[in-house]
Amino acid sequence: MAADAYLPQGMELDRSERIHYGTQVRLSQTALKGREKCVTVGVQLKSRGKQESFTCAQSLDELAALAETAGMQLVGTVMQALDAPIASTYIGSGKVSEILSVLQGTGAKTVIFDDELSPAQQRNLERCFGGEAKGIKVIDRTALILDIFAQHAMTREGKLQVELAIYNYRLPRLTRMWKHLERQSGAGGVGLRGPGETQLEVDRRLIEKKLTYLKRQIDAIKTHRTRQRSARKRLGVPLVAIVGYTNAGKSSIFNALSSAHVMAEDMLFATLDTKTSIAELPGSLRLQPNILLTDTVGFISKLPTNLVAAFRSTLEEVAEADVLVHVIDASNPCRELQRKTVDRILAEILDGEQKPQVLVYNKADLLSVEDQRVVRAQFVKKQGDTQQVLVSAKTHSGLEDCFFALEQALRDLMMPVDFLIPFDQGQLVTEVHERGIVEKMEHRSAGTFLECSVPADLAFRLKAYRLDYVEGEDEDEDAPGAHDVGDVVEDERYWKQLAKKRPVL
Template sequence: MTQPHEPTEIRRSTLLERRAEALADDRSGSGSTTEEWGTWDGEAAGSHDSVDGDQLEREERAALRRVAGLSTELEDITEVEYRQLRLERVVLASVWTDDGQTTVEDAENSLRELAALAETAGSEVLDGVIQRRLKPDPATYLGSGKAKELRDIVAAEGADTVICDGELSPSQRRALEDVVKVKVIDRTALILDIFAQHAQSREGRAQVELAQLQYLLPRLRGWGDSMSRQAGGRVAGGEGIGSRGPGETKIELDRRRINTRISKLRRDIAAMKTVRDTKRGSRRANKVPSVAIVGYTNAGKSSLLNRLTGAGVLVENQLFATLDPTVRRTESEDGRVYTLADTVGFVRHLPHQLVEAFRSTLEEAALADVLLHVVDGSHPDPEGQIQAVHTVLGEVEDGAALRLPEIIAVNKADVADPEVLDRLRRMYDRVVVVSARTGQGVDELVEVIESVLPRPQIQVDVLVPYSRGDLVARVHDEGEILEEEHTADGTRMSAKVDEDLHGHLSDYAV
């Protein structure tokens, strides 16, 4: 730290004495020169007539003062790196409602899934607690006593966030924050945050923002008069002239702006849906069958799509790595063209805001011809995953997807328990055990998919003249040829076709 300056008179006399000594040493040949001392008191180098007086006071006024002891820079480089990459430290909390349908294993699996969600969001999970109750406490979710115990755990672990395995009401969240003294979020907010990190396309970002605003709208909060804009003509407390607002409180103004933004996002998503419907309609016009890949998040849907089509879709060991649907074209062994669509993964208690916002994306599954349901065979509760996916699909297009032919592909067979695989084979129809990593069972899966794809049902026996080679080509592309013979009058064909092609061939029936 800079030492306090001495009075100006003492400093000036000291400098004069040192200057005289330097000149004396110079005359005596001691080696000290004017250049060594530099310019003194504003004097130009080499001049002794322009002495202006001491200028150090002005320099002191123009300079920055260094104050020692304020730096928080760490000396250990490992600590510096840790500080730069520090993750949010969280403690998980769950309420197990012992209603006879859920067991303690179900509650623990749900908490493990919450830990995976928190890790995907960029957090470090320190601890997790489960409270057994008939129903969540309407005030603090856990109950006042357990909330205080949670506060002690948070303080002992040094956590800065509590994540609850459920959807908290606004009052529950505020009350729990008041007890534990750190930020509290629920499962819905966590999933929305993950979606916001992974959204890439314009449509995906709009859908996530819409879901976030719908979640935020009932959770706006304010603090007393600081949020008020209804001062009117009162003068008490400094109000009166200059304090009259638009007649709305700040929270009402925010709510109106959010509603306006929600309306705009819905219009934008509706316009994007038109583009998606146009592409889907083009595929349907060309009679291209579609297969929708659905399943629980991180079950391996994108890996399986890459294995089947070489799509090169992003694959990560994270939850909700895929938000934007990917459609790829492939061919069957007999040359029939069909598409495979990778969709967003599902999860237990998927927020209804996301189901509503991603409705246009989920329609890829509802309007497909076949469902390829990918299940994580290494998960502790694969049956629960299947049920969760069916629950979400039942909310889209009145459950139209549940009426489609379904193939269950049990993935990760290379690390799954053989007993679990046998149990799934017995429980469901059309079960194929595969491994997207090693390729095990993929050929069998392709055969099952091709056998389930819709096929033309109308059988025709026609003689097509050689001048209508376009119709022969369509029969090869869209139909199923039973017999074909080239005669002098044209191409004799026996085939199965759809209604549209049957209408074009009716003039050439034999």
């Protein structure tokens, strides 16, 4: 059977222009030569049919884009519908034979499964396809993503986190990596069991030692990041984190909002390292001169748990943010599924905490006028007060709406308060003007009266001058000071939670 028969519908082997998952990648025939050929395999589990998730075909399109990003050439795709994965080989024996035919017909040596395989399934599949003797390797989606991360990590922190995730992934697969010693580990009889088994144990200890070292290094960087965040908090500048699905255009939005010049490429996982820059918010609200804008790593469906754990210190930037700018690729037909995927991952990172979001539908320049109308029509279907805008980071259309929505989200976090500040504390009046919104100001006999809205930390710090603050109200069970902790950090947390209209836990 021709190799073309196993390609996704509409894709041909001799095309020089290929489109995967909404991303256009132009590859000349010269460029394709020398690339590692691969075959992708997906399983549509019937148990997923009733869930709001990507179909097998959609997920395989994304897997093709991942393979392209890793520098591979897709030559075939195989799908199967199952009630449940086969324990030994994940797919049925008929599909194993079919994949073997594709490998033989195309000359491919790599098979990529769209779901994570167990070490035993990986070993069994490689054996079925010819194994090491024929140069065949079987990897899964997790291994492919880890490989991409290893290629794109640039900073020391990024490299450490990727290395940690890779070693965590490889540790349970050591037996497969030492299969050339299997004969010595028992199959050869007395006298041949020890060496292979000992080598396996040595490697396991070496990896565990390496894991300990990596965790210590990452913890040291985490401590440094914590100090940086503490310094930023003392400045009282709001922190806004840009989040979203991979290749949604987060770095482009980051550049457009902050006038920065970070790398922004039309590829999956172009950004792995967080970057923070100062951005100025124009407009009539004008809460304060600047905000801190942070670009973060993109998310993806079936995100490996090892990666989430390894990048925990980096993702803490998201947890510490005051507002999240959730960037969505408006040109992608799976945009709503991508949005829900990001929301699920955020819920895991934030332990269920709800943060204010601004939904930024990017790449409006790729939409027709009618498609733009359809996207905007979906805005009204959202629940709550979430700000939603349609923009193009490329042409800068809609950026004014984005700035306004961001300022409005920050304004909603402020606490309405009334201050009476003594005349000898004029610097505090200046700070309220700089960091808050002053609706009314009067000079009274006892000092300067201010009717305003200010950030929660400033409202707490100036509580002695608040007219609505009653001495002793902290004796409430949930109020600051009621627990005899005497910890300013916990008190500030109380006021911030109160300002954000969240329950105080």
